[in-house]
Amino acid sequence: MWFEALSGLKVNLEKSELIPVGRVENVGELADEFGYKVGNLPSTYLGVPLGAPFKSISVWNGIEERFRKRLAMWKRQYISKGGRITLIRSTLANLPIYFMSIFHLPRVVWMRLEKIQKDFLWGGGALKQKPHLVRWPFVCEDKSKGGLGVKSLVVLNKALLGKWAWRFANEKKALWNQVIKRKYGEEIGEWRSYESREAYGVGVWKAINKVGQLVTTFFGFEVGDGKYVRFWKDK
Incomplete structure (x- = not known):
């Protein structure tokens, strides 16, 4: 062959x-x-679903199953609250990173995954329903602000998707960059691609581009030859 x-x-x-x-x-x-x-189709390649609707909740079932399997290993052990916090930060919060770096995390899914984290923190490995003593957004705050330093899945998902906007602006010669530019075109300044208006086959990049708008607001210019400066429109 x-x-x-x-x-x-x-x-x-x-x-x-x-x-x-x-x-x-x-x-x-x-x-x-x-x-x-x-x-x-749908099938999987390197753990990524192919041919499945990118907004489909069922795509994330494998991630939730991995959460519960990991907890099944821990529930037989006595783990202090400090140990649970460490496990959440080092293991549970990192399990869906591969998926979250490509796909937008549906609201239903992140609520399920966060519920598993909450129940493990306050109820232990058996996921018992016990009172949550602190609101979850406060748990996700940095330690310097009085939180526990647990990663917020929503914020992490936006950060991972937003990195593609940064890469699009910097990795000009990459093959994937050339494919995106040929398919969607790029805005003047070469910061990001145009928004897609198509109905099919564009969902993943459309979601990435939407989050990328949050990133590009923090982009700035360096003094150059003025080739990409739009005098009347740039801020």
Whole structure:
């Protein structure tokens, strides 16, 4: 195969699928030719869902399951409140980072995940319903402000998505940057892409671009040749 000849890597047929997009008449014959199985969308690649609506809550079910599995390991142990705070900060808050760096976190999902964190903090590994002595936003405040330093999933999600706006403005020669610019175009100044008006296949970047508007308000200019300065519009 060309891939094996060019890369020197060997394709694992057990893990490979041929996924048709639209109607493909001879997909079975093609699969037999390559030795692959025939797959369907939605599927997953490197842990990221393919072909599933990016706003779908079911996409996040695996993350919630990982939360509960991790807690199942801890509930057999006696862990002090200080230990629970450490576990939340070091483990639970970091489990969904990969997904949150790509997808917008739906409100229903972050409420579920935060509830698991709250119940673990105040009720222990069994997730018992006990009174929450402090409001969660205060728990998420920095220690210097009297909080416990737990990461807010909502703020973390915005920060991770906003980083793509920073990368778009800086990584001009990256392949993904070129693809985005060709598909959506870019605003004068090359800070960000134009907003997408299409209905399908653009949801992920549309959500990233929306959060990116929060980031670009903090961008500034350095003295240069004036090529990208818009005299009447720049602030």
